[in-house]
Amino acid sequence: xxxxxxxxxxxxxxxxxxxxxxxxxxxxxxxxxxxxxxxxxxxxxxxxxxxxxxxxxxxxxxxxxxxxxxxxxxxxxxxxxxxxxxxxxxxxxxxxxxxxxxxxxxxxxxxxxxxxxxxxxxxxxxxxxxxxxxxxxxxxxxxxxxxxxxxxxxxxxxxxxxxxxxxx
Amino acid sequence: xxxxxxxxxxxxxxxxxxxxxxxxxxxxxxxxxxxxxxxxxxxxxxxxxxxxxxxxxxxxxxxxxxxxxxxxxxxxxxxxxxxxxxxxxxxxxxxxxxxxxxxxxxxxxxxxxxxxxxxxxxxxxxxxxxxxxxxxxxxxxxxxxxxxxxxxxxxxxxxxxxxxxxxxxxxxxxxxxxxxxxxxxxxxxxxxxxxxxxxxxxxxxxxxxxxxxxxxxxxxxxxxxxxxxxxxxxxxxxxxxxxxxxxxxxxxxxxxxxxxxxxxxxxxxxxxxxxxxxxxxxxxxxxxxxxxxxxxxxxxxxxxxxxxxxxxxxxxxxxxxxxxxxxxxxxxxxxxxxxxxxxxxxxxxxxxxxxxxxxxxxxxxxxxxxxxxxxxxxxxxxxxxxxxxxxxxxxxxxxxxxxxxxxxxxxxxxxxxxxxx
Numbered sequence: 367x368x369x370x371x372x373x374x375x376x377x378x379x380x381x382x383x384x385x386x387x388x389x390x391x392x393x394x395x396x397x398x399x400x401x402x403x404x405x406x407x408x409x410x411x412x413x414x415x416x417x418x419x420x421x422x423x424x425x426x427x428x429x430x431x432x433x434x435x436x437x438x439x440x441x442x443x444x445x446x447x448x449x450x451x452x453x454x455x456x457x458x459x460x461x462x463x464x465x466x467x468x469x470x471x472x473x474x475x476x477x478x479x480x481x482x483x484x485x486x487x488x489x490x491x492x493x494x495x496x497x498x499x500x501x502x503x504x505x506x507x508x509x510x511x512x513x514x515x516x517x518x519x520x521x522x523x524x525x526x527x528x529x530x531x532x533x534x
Numbered sequence: 535x536x537x538x539x540x541x542x543x544x545x546x547x548x549x550x551x552x553x554x555x556x557x558x559x560x561x562x563x564x565x566x567x568x569x570x571x572x573x574x575x576x577x578x579x580x581x582x583x584x585x586x587x588x589x590x591x592x593x594x595x596x597x598x599x600x601x602x603x604x605x606x607x608x609x610x611x612x613x614x615x616x617x618x619x620x621x622x623x624x625x626x627x628x629x630x631x632x633x634x635x636x637x638x639x640x641x642x643x644x645x646x647x648x649x650x651x652x653x654x655x656x657x658x659x660x661x662x663x664x665x666x667x668x669x670x671x672x673x674x675x676x677x678x679x680x681x682x683x684x685x686x687x688x689x690x691x692x693x694x695x696x697x698x699x700x701x702x703x704x705x706x707x708x709x710x711x712x713x714x715x716x717x718x719x720x721x722x723x724x725x726x727x728x729x730x731x732x733x734x735x736x737x738x739x740x741x742x743x744x745x746x747x748x749x750x751x752x753x754x755x756x757x758x759x760x761x762x763x764x765x766x767x768x769x770x771x772x773x774x775x776x777x778x779x780x781x782x783x784x785x786x787x788x789x790x791x792x793x794x795x796x797x798x799x800x801x802x803x804x805x806x807x808x809x810x811x812x813x814x815x816x817x818x819x820x821x822x823x824x825x826x827x828x829x830x831x832x833x834x835x836x837x838x839x840x841x842x843x844x845x846x847x848x849x850x851x852x853x854x855x856x857x858x859x860x861x862x863x864x865x866x867x868x869x870x871x872x873x874x875x876x877x878x879x880x881x882x883x884x885x886x887x888x889x890x891x892x893x894x895x896x897x898x899x900x901x902x903x904x905x906x907x908x909x910x911x912x913x914x915x916x917x918x919x920x921x922x923x924x925x926x927x928x929x930x931x932x933x934x935x936x937x938x939x940x941x942x943x944x945x946x947x948x949x950x951x952x953x954x955x
Contacts, residue, residue, distance in 0.1 A: 379573065383566035391562040392555060402564060402572075409573020414580050423873070435867070470558045489552040490559055503867050503915075521547060 375416045379409055382429055389430060392486045393437045395475035404440065408433040430491060431501045434483055438502070441479040473523040481516035484509055637663040637795040642671040645791045646686055653677040653777075657764075663688075663798040674764045680773030681764040686756065686786075688796045693753040701747050701755060702727040711929070718784065723751040726787055728780045733766060741766075744776045746787035754796040758787045821847025821862050825920075828947045830939070850926050856934030857926030862918065864953050869915035876911060886913035887949070891941060896923055902932030908944040920948045 386408060390401035411432050412419055422428050474482050480502070487498040499509040639660035647655055653675050660671035672685035691698045702725040704715035712731030719725055726748040733741035741763050748756040760776035760783065763769040778786065825847055826836060837850035848861040868875070872888070880890040888911050896903035907921040922937040922944060939947075 376570070376574075379570040380566065383569050384563065387564045387566070387569060388559040388562045392559050398562065398564070401562075402569060405564075405569050406572040406576055409570060410576025410580055413574050413577025470554055485551070486555070489548065490555045492552070500869060517547065517551075520551065 371416060371420070374420060375413060378420075378425060378429075379412070382426055383409075385426075386429060386433055389433060389486060389490060390437070392471075392474065392490055393434070393482060395477075395482065396471035400440070404433060404436050407436050411436070430487075434487065434501050435503070438479065438483060469524065473520055476523060477516055477519060481512050481519070484512045485516050485520070488513060634794065634798045637669060637798045639665070639669075639671070642669055642686075642795065643673070645789070645795075646671045646673065646684070649786055649789050649791070650675055650684070650778075651677060651782075656681075663795045664800060668799060669795050675760075675777060677777050679777070680762070682760055682762060682772065682777045683765050683769075684758070684760045684778075686758050686792065688757075688792055688799070689755045690796060690799070691749060691753050691755050693751060698749050698753060698755075702749050704729065714780070716780075720748075720788060724788070725749055726784050728783050730780065733761065739771075741769075741771060742776055744778070744780070744783060746783040748784075748787040750793065754793050756787045756792045756796075758783055821864060822849060823847075824950075824952050825849055825860065825862050825947070828950050828952060830943060851938045852926075853938045855938070856924070856932075858934070858938035859923045859926055859928070860920065860937075860939065861922075862920045862947075865917045865919075867915045868911060868917040872911055872915070875909060875917075883949075887911065889945065889949070891945070893941070896925070896928070900925065900929060900931035902935075903930065904932070904937070906937050906941060906944060908941065908948045910948045916954060918948045918953050920944050 383405065386405050387401060390404045390408075391398055394400045394404070408429060412429055419425050419428055474485065477485065483502060484498055487493045487501055488495070493501065495506050495509050495513070498513075499506045502509065504512075639662045642660040642662065643658050656674045656676075658671075658673040661669055663669045668687065668689045670685060670687040672683065674681050675684050676682070691701060702717050704717060704727060705712075712729055715727065715729040715731075717725055717727040726746055728744070728746045730742070730744045733739070733743045741761055743759060743761055743766070745757065745759045748758075759766075760778055762773045762776045763771050826849060829836070829849075829851070835852040835854075837852075848859060851858045851860060876888045876890050880888045882888055890907075890909045892905070892907040892909070894905055894907075896905040903923055903925045905921055905923055907919065909917070909919040911917040922939055924932045924934050924937045926933060
């Protein structure tokens with residue numbers, strides 16, 4: 367990699383690392399070790415194709431998509447059938463927002479991986495159904511169905527009054 | 535009033551979910567420097583494994599990466615100590631056999647200093663066996679004939695895997711300039727490759743980079759590098775050649791102390807495999823054989839060197855009038871960059887497939903080198919891009935005026951249904 371490009375990559379990675387990691391933590395429902403692995407793998411992939419990535423309109427969005435696909439690939443490798451994660455969320459290090467985080471992460475952990483991916487893309491990344499479908503390489507209809515299903519399950523797990531229930 | 539997301543009003547539950555996700559997400563934080571460094575290391579390792587340029591990526595450098603992070607970040611100093619700070623220790627630790635006591639960074643330094651012939655050492659740094667992304671040591675060594683950077687990185691590969699084989703196989707000369715390379719089998723079954731090459735593939739600076747890659751039958755991987763300069767990049771050449779001969783490099787890589795340090799590394803069994811995922815590649819088609827089968831019959835002599843990866847392949851053709859390097863990438867799920875790759879000028883076929891063509895001077899090429907490209911993408915995001923040079927390797931001067939295959943032939947090859955069978 368040429369120096370200017372390497373510097374550009376390094377700057378991008380430094381700026382995006384925090385957000386990617388937080389996304390990965392939600393995707394993995396709080397498995398911070400796996401989240402670190404996914405982010406490292408994402409950066410590895412971005413590094414290899416940085417020349418191309420740097421030219422796309424929205425490299426940050428592209429990076430999120432790579433993270434999402436890395437996560438889904440990881441899940442595919444883990445198991446041929448879709449299932450909810452069996453890893454319980456890690457305890458927060460500093461105790462901040464513990465009840466909310468734990469409640470939410472426990473609920474996320476009970477969703478199948480793809481449903482979790484839809485929730486994270488839609489409600490953490492603020493992506494539209496169409497954008498979510500593109501990132502997940504699925505049809506809009508499939509994403510819509512998943513989204514409805516995931517929301518229904520989360521409602522069931524968290525109660526309709528999510529905010530009230532979850533906040534300390 | 536619920537806020538709107540892309541024009542669709544959110545239900546109160548969705549709205550709260552979004553706010554709470556944000557609140558929960560924001561409580562996570564990691565050592566970002568370590569994440570970025572480890573990510574870059576994976577990228578470099580990936581490039582090393584490929585040992586070739588991708589048409590799209592355009593990276594022809596045999597990027598240096600010592601295993602386990604003998605990683606010098608150019609232009610940012612050698613901050614490996616802080617960058618190597620633990621990114622969190624894996625919980626996935628094998629419990630069957632307890633790992634030997636950790637080997638510290640200081641022990642790594644002492645080991646290397648002891649194994650090198652007498653000389654002066656400076657700019658020493660290291661990471662121990664329990665630090666991520668893995669143990670390594672680097673220093674500047676001066677035997678009295680000029681300062682030279684030397685590094686040793688340690689890691690593991692899956693025994694018997696493509697990665698294990700690829701690590702100790704000499705790369706094709708099409709993409710990597712080197713003066714000598716050989717692989718030796720040691721009595722204990724280990725394979726060790728010694729490559730005497732250059733830091734910069736285009737040789738804009740003649741910094742020599744010599745390395746030994748050793749993989750044991752158990753998958754222990756030792757990577758030793760040396761330069762004829764005090765740093766990998768950005769330091770003037772200090773001597774004609776790096777200080778250790780090929781035989782000395784081989785011996786240094788084979789030292790038992792390195793294997794002890796590898797054995798002391800925590801087992802990590804839950805890492806995603808480093809290979810490109812199915813979502814990034816077309817699957818498991820071998821590219822070079824398909825390319826070969828699609829060439830116009832009987833006209834060309836074709837190289838043996840062809841790449842062995844499922845997303846990328848290449849051949850060097852010779853029709854008697856000079857060499858042409860032909861490279862192909864086959865990728866799935868490329869819709870997200872379609873707009874970037876296929877501008878408004880792209881041709882659209884009846885089935886919706888887009889075709890873009892380029893005939894430009896070769897980016898990395900020598901005198902007179904041109905690159906002809908036909909890029910295609912189907913409506914479902916499957917992409918085949920084929921490029922051709924009028925030289926036998928990316929950095930070489932042109933050997934002929936035009937590449938061997940015509941644009942029409944390239945187009946026919948790119949659009950063949952064979953890539954997707």
